Amino acid sequence: MNPLRDPRDRRLPRIPEPCALVIFGVTGDLARRKLLPAVYDLANRGLLPPGFAVVGFARRPWDDATFTAMARQAAEQHARTPWREEVWARLASSMRFVGGSFDEDEAFDRLAALLAELRNTHGIPGNAAFYLSIPPAAFPVVLKQLARTGLADNQQAGGWRRVVVEKPFGHDLASARELNNLVDEVFTPDDVFRIDHYLGKETVQNLLALRFANTLFEPVWNNRYVDSVQITVAEDLGIGTRAGFYDAAGAARDVLQNHLLQLLTLVAMEEPTSFDPEEIRTEKLKVLRAVKLPPDIAAGTVRGQYQRGWVAGEQVPGYLEEPGVPEGSTTETYVAVQLGIQNRRWAGVPFFLRTGKRMPRRVTEVAVIFKRAPHLPFQPADVQMLGNNQLVIRVQPEEGVVLKFGSKVPGTAMEVRDIAMDFHYGETFTEASPEAYERLVLDVLIGDSTLFPHADEVEQSWRVVDPLLAAWQGTRPEPYRAGEWGPRGADELLARSGRAWRRA
Amino acid sequence: MTALWDTTGSEVVRELTAARRRDGMTSGLALTLIAVVGERPGSRSTPVKEVEDAATVSAAMHPCRLLVVTRPAGGHDHTPDRLDAEIVVGGRLGPCEAVIMRMQGRLALHADSVVIPLIAADVPVVTWWHGVPPEQISADPLGVVAGRRITDVAQAPDPVAALRQRALDYAAGDTDLAWTRITGWRALLAGALDAAGNGAWPPRAITIEAPPEDVSALLLAGWLQARLGTQPVLRQETGASALAAVAVTLADGAQIEITRHGNTAVLRHTGHEERRLPLLTRSLGDLLAEELRRLDPDELYAAALSAATGVAGLEHRPAARVRTWREGPGSRQEVTA
Numbered sequence: 001m002n003p004l005r006d007p008r009d010r011r012l013p014r015i016p017e018p019c020a021l022v023i024f025g026v027t028g029d030l031a032r033r034k035l036l037p038a039v040y041d042l043a044n045r046g047l048l049p050p051g052f053a054v055v056g057f058a059r060r061p062w063d064d065a066t067f068t069a070m071a072r073q074a075a076e077q078h079a080r081t082p083w084r085e086e087v088w089a090r091l092a093s094s095m096r097f098v099g100g101s102f103d104e105d106e107a108f109d110r111l112a113a114l115l116a117e118l119r120n121t122h123g124i125p126g127n128a129a130f131y132l133s134i135p136p137a138a139f140p141v142v143l144k145q146l147a148r149t150g151l152a153d154n155q156q157a158g159g160w161r162r163v164v165v166e167k168p169f170g171h172d173l174a175s176a177r178e179l180n181n182l183v184d185e186v187f188t189p190d191d192v193f194r195i196d197h198y199l200g201k202e203t204v205q206n207l208l209a210l211r212f213a214n215t216l217f218e219p220v221w222n223n224r225y226v227d228s229v230q231i232t233v234a235e236d237l238g239i240g241t242r243a244g245f246y247d248a249a250g251a252a253r254d255v256l257q258n259h260l261l262q263l264l265t266l267v268a269m270e271e272p273t274s275f276d277p278e279e280i281r282t283e284k285l286k287v288l289r290a291v292k293l294p295p296d297i298a299a300g301t302v303r304g305q306y307q308r309g310w311v312a313g314e315q316v317p318g319y320l321e322e323p324g325v326p327e328g329s330t331t332e333t334y335v336a337v338q339l340g341i342q343n344r345r346w347a348g349v350p351f352f353l354r355t356g357k358r359m360p361r362r363v364t365e366v367a368v369i370f371k372r373a374p375h376l377p378f379q380p381a382d383v384q385m386l387g388n389n390q391l392v393i394r395v396q397p398e399e400g401v402v403l404k405f406g407s408k409v410p411g412t413a414m415e416v417r418d419i420a421m422d423f424h425y426g427e428t429f430t431e432a433s434p435e436a437y438e439r440l441v442l443d444v445l446i447g448d449s450t451l452f453p454h455a456d457e458v459e460q461s462w463r464v465v466d467p468l469l470a471a472w473q474g475t476r477p478e479p480y481r482a483g484e485w486g487p488r489g490a491d492e493l494l495a496r497s498g499r500a501w502r503r504a
Numbered sequence: 505m506t507a508l509w510d511t512t513g514s515e516v517v518r519e520l521t522a523a524r525r526r527d528g529m530t531s532g533l534a535l536t537l538i539a540v541v542g543e544r545p546g547s548r549s550t551p552v553k554e555v556e557d558a559a560t561v562s563a564a565m566h567p568c569r570l571l572v573v574t575r576p577a578g579g580h581d582h583t584p585d586r587l588d589a590e591i592v593v594g595g596r597l598g599p600c601e602a603v604i605m606r607m608q609g610r611l612a613l614h615a616d617s618v619v620i621p622l623i624a625a626d627v628p629v630v631t632w633w634h635g636v637p638p639e640q641i642s643a644d645p646l647g648v649v650a651g652r653r654i655t656d657v658a659q660a661p662d663p664v665a666a667l668r669q670r671a672l673d674y675a676a677g678d679t680d681l682a683w684t685r686i687t688g689w690r691a692l693l694a695g696a697l698d699a700a701g702n703g704a705w706p707p708r709a710i711t712i713e714a715p716p717e718d719v720s721a722l723l724l725a726g727w728l729q730a731r732l733g734t735q736p737v738l739r740q741e742t743g744a745s746a747l748a749a750v751a752v753t754l755a756d757g758a759q760i761e762i763t764r765h766g767n768t769a770v771l772r773h774t775g776h777e778e779r780r781l782p783l784l785t786r787s788l789g790d791l792l793a794e795e796l797r798r799l800d801p802d803e804l805y806a807a808a809l810s811a812a813t814g815v816a817g818l819e820h821r822p823a824a825r826v827r828t829w830r831e832g833p834g835s836r837q838e839v840t841a
Contacts, residue, residue, distance in 0.1 A: 084782070
């Protein structure tokens with residue numbers, strides 16, 4: 001134990017042990033736009049250990065210098081912290097490249113030799129994280145190579161070996177399980193980190209602080225006071241160039257299965273006994289197991305597909321007109337579902353989840369809508385403008401918390417109307433708050449799995465989504481105009497119980 | 505922005521309330537920061553501007569109400585009492601609302617009578633002296649009202665004596681920017697020693713190279729001594745402008761040496777290749793932001809200060825200070841006489 005380390009010393013940053021970050025598919029979009037800039041930002045904030053190396057792996061005939069130049073361009077373009085030449089110089093001196101295709105044994109042997117060499121040159125005692133920034137179809141072959149070369153073996157490496165995988169975690173329960181088995185076979189389950197970048201966001205972590213650090217909210221966080229919960233993940237963008245992937249997936253697989261259900265678990269979970277990753281996972285799993293689907297899936301869910309329309313002052317094509325989308329596709333770009341949670345806390349409280357592309361604006365928020373007061377001792381006309389109290393956690397943009405409650409209109413009459421008390425992290429804070437990937441990459445290197453969904457959670461989420469997918473077989477999504485808040489059916493879904501969507 | 509000339513404390517309170525209504529309130533205040541600025545007559549640098557710039561940077565992380573108090577260098581002067589104030593809500597200072605006050609005459613000794621009504625309700629109060637630190641914080645009412653006090657001994661005419669004075673006057677909740685400035689060094693050293701084996705403790709020898717009278721180097725030595733139990737040797741480097749190098753010889757004979765070259769540090773560790781690491785000089789705003797991150801007593805600073813100055817028992821000092829009342833030599837009659 002290093003005597004210079006002291007848990008009371010909170011000025012010293014959490015720094016990982018000396019380690020290497022190996023990125024497969026380093027020439028891809030994600031690596032360029034997110035990973036390499038995140039590594040630079042971490043270095044700039046002094047959060048990387050003295051012994052640290054980045055190893056890129058891709059099918060290019062590159063040498064270290066070419067790779068470093070490419071990485072520099074990516075980091076310069078997308079880093080959020082100011083550019084400092086000396087920080088880059090330090091990173092650049094520890095960047096390596098291994099060229100080769102995934103089925104090339106010789107390339108992986110070179111990778112193994114390189115990692116062994118880093119032990120001497122960089123003082124890295126066998127610690128390495130493998131980031132699979134590659135299509136899921138390539139997973140098996142890469143994992144097999146890692147197993148063959150012993151790269152995934154903690155014992156053999158003499159340090160930790162971790163693997164990072166990105167969504168999609170399969171496309172249904174069976175494929176997710178297959179993928180999990182495959183990864184767990186090669187790495188020990190504790191060394192597998194699944195990235196859901198929403199969980200790296202400051203406000204999402206704040207949700208746990210809000211709930212479990214305060215006394216104010218816990219007493220009303222149940223079906224006695226909560227009328228319903230609405231979770232919205234809306235994007236104003238279309239599918240862009242991802243037609244191939246998106247048409248096979250759709251909104252339910254792309255967003256509902258991961259982001260929406262993860263947000264749901266954080267809102268609904270019981271208090272974990274400690275903030276230990278294992279304890280948090282236990283509580284999240286319990287919620288996922290308690291999720292109840294609508295009895296009639298056709299009536300309790302809405303699928304939509306955007307049509308040509310106007311978004312943010314620009315005319316945009318409909319989904320079927322997007323390049324690469326097959327004719328007559330029935331893939332949904334919008335989905336709204338009503339879920340229930342079968343436990344004492346939440347019985348009878350509907351959870352409305354919705355996500356869509358080409359919505360009027362980009363917004364992610366969780367709204368807890370409280371019941372109206374059982375009795376209002378006012379003239380009915382005076383409380384006409386009073387709605388339900390709401391607590392809204394805005395994840396993006398304008399990260400913050402809004403509390404909506406009734407307040408007297410100044411004047412001689414006893415009139416009550418809703419006002420919103422708005423807490424938001426300052427504009428500058430938003431800029432200064434770490435990008436989700438920065439936080440998550442650091443957590444992987446430190447080995448903190450709190451913000452990563454576990455295999456069980458992924459499988460349990462598919463148990464929720466699979467029956468929906470099955471019930472939607474052969475149906476057509478409802479059309480909605482680009483730039484509108486989804487199809488009419490979504491409004492009707494809530495109107496049936498006398499509710500309405502919050503205008504996000 | 506509103507400017508009030510030759511005004512009163514109540515007028516400032518009224519105007520701040522009005523400005524908050526008019527220009528929009530800062531949402532979610534985390535703390536009140538009182539910045540005490542000594543006037544530097546004849547100097548071309550503007551300490552108030554430095555404070556504003558630093559607060560703008562740190563307010564991005566810690567939205568605050570900033571109360572800047574400028575007083576004559578000696579604490580008070582013989583001019584008539586006078587208060588000038590400027591109120592800024594939103595705008596150039598980012599997510600922070602500020603009242604910048606200039607106090608003259610004996611009013612400077614009773615700055616608290618103006619400042620206390622301006623403190624935001626029920627959030628922590630931090631006082632920061634940007635200038636020569638006070639001899640005795642309890643004699644400055646602006647220090648007594650705060651739960652956290654930040655000084656900067658490097659700005660004192662005799663920094664080493666000022667550091668010792670900080671130890672003598674220490675109460676839990678005090679920190680000094682000389683300590684904040686070496687966080688980068690401490691992180692590097694801790695990172696470098698992570699690689700040391702189990703048989704490495706305690707180190708045989710530690711040397712620190714720094715310019716003479718470098719208070720940050722003294723605190724670093726104090727920290728290393730408190731943590732490792734080995735007394736570091738300070739080697740004076742008259743040519744260096746800041747802490748230049750730290751070398752540690754471990755019990756197992758391994759050598760770890762870190763030397764600074766501009767914004768880069770070079771780490772040499774026996775049996776390893778030489779490595780270059782960033783070691784940035786941080787702006788005042790970044791230092792302030794680090795200070796405001798923690799509002800509880802910094803026990804490690806107390807231990808380092810104690811070891812650096814030889815003043816024992818700092819950890820047992822109570823956090824609260826009792827104000828030492830001082831009316832000042834010049835009563836009104838004497839001034840007018």
